[in-house]
Amino acid sequence: MWYKGKMVLSVASYNFLRWHKNARVVTAFLLDFILCYLLTDKAVQFALERDTTMQIFEAFIWTFGDSNAILLVSLLLLILFADMPFITTATPFYLMRTTRRVWVVGQMVYVALATLLFMVFTLFSTVVLTMQNAFAGNRWSRTAAALAYSGSGKELNLPSAVKAIEMSRPWQSMLWVLALMLLYTLVMVLVMLLFNIWKGQISGIAAVISFSCYGLLLNPDNIKKVLHLPDQLSYKARVLVGWISPLNQATFYMHNFGYDKLPTLGQTVAIGLALLAVLLILTICAIRRYAFSFSGTEGK
Numbered sequence: 001m002w003y004k005g006k007m008v009l010s011v012a013s014y015n016f017l018r019w020h021k022n023a024r025v026v027t028a029f030l031l032d033f034i035l036c037y038l039l040t041d042k043a044v045q046f047a048l049e050r051d052t053t054m055q056i057f058e059a060f061i062w063t064f065g066d067s068n069a070i071l072l073v074s075l076l077l078l079i080l081f082a083d084m085p086f087i088t089t090a091t092p093f094y095l096m097r098t099t100r101r102v103w104v105v106g107q108m109v110y111v112a113l114a115t116l117l118f119m120v121f122t123l124f125s126t127v128v129l130t131m132q133n134a135f136a137g138n139r140w141s142r143t144a145a146a147l148a149y150s151g152s153g154k155e156l157n158l159p160s161a162v163k164a165i166e167m168s169r170p171w172q173s174m175l176w177v178l179a180l181m182l183l184y185t186l187v188m189v190l191v192m193l194l195f196n197i198w199k200g201q202i203s204g205i206a207a208v209i210s211f212s213c214y215g216l217l218l219n220p221d222n223i224k225k226v227l228h229l230p231d232q233l234s235y236k237a238r239v240l241v242g243w244i245s246p247l248n249q250a251t252f253y254m255h256n257f258g259y260d261k262l263p264t265l266g267q268t269v270a271i272g273l274a275l276l277a278v279l280l281i282l283t284i285c286a287i288r289r290y291a292f293s294f295s296g297t298e299g300k
Contacts, residue, residue, distance in 0.1 A: 024079055036063075039072075052141065054144070058130075058170060059134075060123050066251065104197070115185050115189055
């Protein structure tokens with residue numbers, strides 16, 4: 001058992017060593033920083049125009065508490081993981097020293113750690129972009145109150161929901177937003193890995209696009225506009241979508257904070273972990289029939 005754990009970590013660490021001078025990795029992180037700048041700029045400008053400060057995590061909470069922003073940042077991971085299932089010149093060595101199952105678990109550990117690092121970098125980027133006009137205390141700023149209670153948040157497409165402000169604090173909200181993003185992106189990336197192993201890279205990309213479109217189309221506002229639903233039915237549609245759409249479950253304000261029928265944060269985490277467990281089992285089963293090809297494995 002100890003030896004298998006050591007081999008799993010060895011497989012994962014080798015993939016991180018391939019990041020050195022890797023243009024694809026640099027591009028993914030650079031685009032992530034640019035995306036953070038474009039998405040947080042409206043919140044920063046709102047605070048500057050009103051001469052108010054922000055809590056240092058508020059830009060991250062408001063920006064990535066929105067499903068569209070989560071979708072955009074998750075798609076950048078396609079650049080980072082474009083070469084899944086990471087067949088390299090070291091792969092024959094690992095397959096000779098251990099089993100396919102241990103090798104693929106090592107790949108999934110790498111994917112999980114790399115995704116976590118990417119999400120933490122996203123958080124760090126928003127902090128850097130707002131730190132000149134921000135404080136670190138665990139309380140909401142006047143900027144947050146103005147966005148939530150004046151309706152400016154909706155105008156700027158910043159989902160600063162009143163219930164989130166009233167039922168939580170910035171540090172706790174930041175951790176929840178980060179956790180929800182991480183769960184969603186991990187599910188998306190493991191779907192891609194599963195289909196890459198099962199049917200090939202084209203199928204993996206198609207699966208991710210389908211997964212993303214499913215979440216994007218199952219948006220309460222889109223459903224209300226298309227079906228012209230009255231308020232009573234639109235609320236029911238909102239609750240239904242909140243339960244069945246992974247992208248909406250990754251959205252912070254689309255949760256039950258005590259007085260509606262949306263999923264709670266704990267229920268979302270439980271569903272996400274269950275999906276990850278299913279994907280883990282299916283990927284381990286799929287690797288048994290995967291046909292390895294070791295030609296041209298030096299490319300980065």
